[in-house]
Amino acid sequence: MRMAGAVRGGSRVQAKPPVKAPAKAPRGGPARRSAKAAREPHGLSPKLALIGAAAILALALSVTLATGHRGERLASNIGGALDNRFAAAGFRVRHVEVQGASPMARADIARAAGLYQDQPLLGLDLNALRRHVEQVGWVKEARIVRLLPDTLVVAVVERHQLAVWQHAGRQHVIDEHGKVIPEADARRFTALPLVVGEGGAEHAPEILPVIAQRPKLMGRMDALVRVDDRRWDLRMKDGSLIQLPASGEDDALMQLERLDQRSRILELGFDRIDLRNPDVVAVRPRQRLPLSPPPVAGA
Structure with a gap:
């Protein structure tokens, strides 16, 4: 219901609206809220x-x-x-773990990665970093993983060192595919087989596994020599020579094994064994030096 205003002396006066009660202040007051805000951390988790x-x-x-x-x-x-x-917030490179690499390869991998202490971890381009690592001769493939908050893992598959290849007066370490590993110092791989001659690196992965199946022969071999980029000669540690055919090396070496079983030729020694003809095995005995005649009494 609408109430009419009171009339006094002919003028109309509106009634005053009711006064609202003041809103209650939140508990604790401004001082308590300020203290609580001061205790809250300012950085992001x-x-x-x-x-x-x-x-x-x-x-x-x-x-x-x-x-x-x-x-x-x-x-x-x-x-x-x-x-x-x-x-x-703490996402920095503090630790780098290189997995799957030999001690000689680690320094080259770390140099190619180009990482430095306290580098922002989340801003790294992992694909670009992987490509840089895979350009290292030691590395066959690589995988880069971030471990938050501060670790980067560089996991690599290292190339297998197959042999030392000597050509044009220089020596190189080659992998299982005949590719040169530029960073490898051949002087530190004296236990690897020595391959000599043009085309030796390319064809070594074909012949070395065949010879490695015969440990007795492998242990006596000094070098594997590529002849005219067609076939192989096995130069033995005692100076003797085994001539292999241009094809069918495995069959030729089986002939040699049968010959050695009958006559122990590898132990007794020889000058040359020619296996180039599959029908004939030609053996040249080692030349014996003539014995000096005994001194004549009273001479």
């Missing part, structure tokens, strides 16, 4: 930092798609800011 990163990166991608090259520059600037923000 790692979890919140990652959540924020996902949102900002999504925004950067949207801007890139919408604005082209300007968006790329903006996204790059945002990425740099994120790197610094994450680094401040």
